[in-house]
Amino acid sequence: MLIRIYKAVQTLLLIAVVTIIAALFSVIVFLDMNPYVIVSGSMEPELPVGSLCFIDCQQKEPEAGDIISYKAGDSVITHRVAEVTDEGYVTKGDANDSKDPGIVKQKQVFGTCVFNIPKAGYAVMFFRSLKGIVLTITFVICFSLLGRLLENRRE
Secondary structure, eight states: OHHHHHHHHHHHHHHHHHHHHHHHHIIIIISOEEEEEOOSGGGTTTSOTTOEEEEETTOOSOOTTOEEEEEETTEEEEEEEEEEOSSOEEEEOTTOSSOOSSOBOGGGEEEEEEEEETTHHHHHHHHHSHHHHHHHHHHHHHHHHHHHHHHHHHO
Protein backbone atom coordinates (compact mmCIF):
# COMPACT_ATOMS: atom_id res chain seq x y z
CA MET A 1 0.00 0.00 0.00
CA LEU A 2 2.76 2.50 0.95
CA ILE A 3 4.75 1.66 -2.15
CA ARG A 4 1.70 2.50 -4.32
CA ILE A 5 1.36 5.90 -2.65
CA TYR A 6 5.10 6.47 -3.02
CA LYS A 7 5.01 5.58 -6.74
CA ALA A 8 1.99 7.88 -7.32
CA VAL A 9 3.72 10.79 -5.56
CA GLN A 10 6.94 10.06 -7.45
CA THR A 11 5.08 10.09 -10.78
CA LEU A 12 3.23 13.33 -9.96
CA LEU A 13 6.44 15.06 -8.87
CA LEU A 14 8.24 13.92 -12.01
CA ILE A 15 5.41 15.13 -14.26
CA ALA A 16 5.28 18.50 -12.45
CA VAL A 17 9.04 19.06 -12.67
CA VAL A 18 9.27 18.02 -16.33
CA THR A 19 6.26 20.21 -17.25
CA ILE A 20 7.69 23.28 -15.51
CA ILE A 21 11.13 22.81 -17.05
CA ALA A 22 9.68 22.21 -20.54
CA ALA A 23 7.43 25.28 -20.28
CA LEU A 24 10.27 27.54 -19.12
CA PHE A 25 12.62 26.14 -21.76
CA SER A 26 10.02 26.72 -24.48
CA VAL A 27 9.34 30.29 -23.39
CA ILE A 28 13.03 31.17 -23.09
CA VAL A 29 14.33 29.45 -26.22
CA PHE A 30 11.48 29.43 -28.74
CA LEU A 31 9.78 32.70 -27.78
CA ASP A 32 13.04 34.54 -26.92
CA MET A 33 11.84 35.69 -23.51
CA ASN A 34 13.81 36.16 -20.32
CA PRO A 35 12.30 35.86 -16.84
CA TYR A 36 13.15 38.43 -14.17
CA VAL A 37 12.12 38.42 -10.52
CA ILE A 38 10.51 41.64 -9.29
CA VAL A 39 12.33 42.54 -6.06
CA SER A 40 10.95 46.00 -5.26
CA GLY A 41 7.50 47.50 -4.91
CA SER A 42 8.08 50.26 -7.45
CA MET A 43 5.73 48.67 -10.02
CA GLU A 44 2.90 47.64 -7.68
CA PRO A 45 0.10 46.80 -8.10
CA GLU A 46 0.79 45.86 -11.75
CA LEU A 47 3.91 43.83 -10.86
CA PRO A 48 3.86 42.84 -7.18
CA VAL A 49 7.07 42.01 -5.33
CA GLY A 50 7.93 38.36 -5.93
CA SER A 51 6.40 38.23 -9.41
CA LEU A 52 8.20 36.44 -12.22
CA CYS A 53 8.09 38.89 -15.14
CA PHE A 54 8.69 37.61 -18.68
CA ILE A 55 10.45 40.03 -21.01
CA ASP A 56 10.07 39.68 -24.78
CA CYS A 57 13.60 40.29 -26.06
CA GLN A 58 12.30 40.97 -29.58
CA GLN A 59 10.29 44.00 -28.45
CA LYS A 60 13.09 46.50 -27.92
CA GLU A 61 11.30 49.58 -29.25
CA PRO A 62 8.61 50.22 -26.66
CA GLU A 63 5.94 52.87 -26.73
CA ALA A 64 4.75 55.09 -23.90
CA GLY A 65 2.84 52.92 -21.42
CA ASP A 66 4.85 49.75 -22.07
CA ILE A 67 6.76 48.10 -19.22
CA ILE A 68 10.42 47.54 -20.06
CA SER A 69 13.43 45.97 -18.41
CA TYR A 70 16.71 47.77 -18.85
CA LYS A 71 20.28 47.77 -17.58
CA ALA A 72 21.20 50.56 -15.16
CA GLY A 73 24.70 50.12 -13.76
CA ASP A 74 24.83 46.63 -12.25
CA SER A 75 21.04 46.37 -11.90
CA VAL A 76 18.15 45.36 -14.10
CA ILE A 77 15.20 47.72 -13.64
CA THR A 78 11.66 47.01 -14.76
CA HIS A 79 9.61 50.23 -15.07
CA ARG A 80 6.97 51.74 -17.30
CA VAL A 81 7.89 54.03 -20.22
CA ALA A 82 6.39 57.40 -19.31
CA GLU A 83 7.61 59.19 -22.41
CA VAL A 84 9.54 58.48 -25.61
CA THR A 85 12.05 61.19 -26.60
CA ASP A 86 14.66 61.55 -29.34
CA GLU A 87 17.36 60.67 -26.77
CA GLY A 88 15.60 57.57 -25.41
CA TYR A 89 12.98 56.68 -22.83
CA VAL A 90 11.78 58.44 -19.70
CA THR A 91 10.69 55.76 -17.21
CA LYS A 92 8.79 55.67 -13.95
CA GLY A 93 7.74 53.01 -11.48
CA ASP A 94 3.94 52.89 -11.13
CA ALA A 95 4.19 53.25 -7.33
CA ASN A 96 6.81 56.02 -7.48
CA ASP A 97 5.87 59.70 -7.20
CA SER A 98 8.49 60.94 -9.65
CA LYS A 99 10.05 59.84 -12.90
CA ASP A 100 13.37 58.01 -12.88
CA PRO A 101 16.47 60.21 -13.20
CA GLY A 102 18.17 60.17 -16.57
CA ILE A 103 17.15 58.86 -19.96
CA VAL A 104 17.17 55.15 -20.79
CA LYS A 105 19.06 54.65 -24.05
CA GLN A 106 17.92 52.14 -26.66
CA LYS A 107 21.01 49.96 -26.10
CA GLN A 108 20.11 49.56 -22.39
CA VAL A 109 16.69 48.02 -23.13
CA PHE A 110 16.43 44.22 -22.80
CA GLY A 111 12.81 44.07 -23.94
CA THR A 112 9.17 44.60 -23.04
CA CYS A 113 7.25 42.82 -20.28
CA VAL A 114 4.50 40.69 -21.81
CA PHE A 115 3.23 38.78 -18.78
CA ASN A 116 4.03 37.93 -15.19
CA ILE A 117 3.29 35.18 -12.70
CA PRO A 118 2.66 36.64 -9.23
CA LYS A 119 4.65 35.04 -6.38
CA ALA A 120 6.53 32.66 -8.74
CA GLY A 121 9.66 34.73 -8.27
CA TYR A 122 9.81 33.68 -4.63
CA ALA A 123 10.22 30.06 -5.75
CA VAL A 124 12.96 31.07 -8.20
CA MET A 125 14.81 33.02 -5.51
CA PHE A 126 14.48 30.08 -3.09
CA PHE A 127 15.83 27.48 -5.52
CA ARG A 128 18.74 29.79 -6.44
CA SER A 129 19.73 30.29 -2.79
CA LEU A 130 22.19 28.04 -0.95
CA LYS A 131 19.45 27.03 1.48
CA GLY A 132 17.12 26.11 -1.41
CA ILE A 133 19.77 24.08 -3.20
CA VAL A 134 20.73 22.19 -0.04
CA LEU A 135 17.10 21.49 0.90
CA THR A 136 16.24 20.34 -2.63
CA ILE A 137 19.20 17.95 -2.77
CA THR A 138 18.37 16.68 0.72
CA PHE A 139 14.73 16.12 -0.27
CA VAL A 140 15.69 14.21 -3.42
CA ILE A 141 18.12 11.99 -1.50
CA CYS A 142 15.64 11.28 1.31
CA PHE A 143 12.82 10.63 -1.16
CA SER A 144 15.02 8.19 -3.09
CA LEU A 145 16.10 6.42 0.10
CA LEU A 146 12.47 6.13 1.18
CA GLY A 147 11.67 4.45 -2.14
CA ARG A 148 14.50 1.95 -1.68
CA LEU A 149 13.42 1.21 1.88
CA LEU A 150 9.84 0.58 0.74
CA GLU A 151 11.05 -1.65 -2.10
CA ASN A 152 13.27 -3.68 0.29
CA ARG A 153 10.46 -3.94 2.82
CA ARG A 154 8.13 -5.32 0.14
CA GLU A 155 10.59 -8.07 -0.78
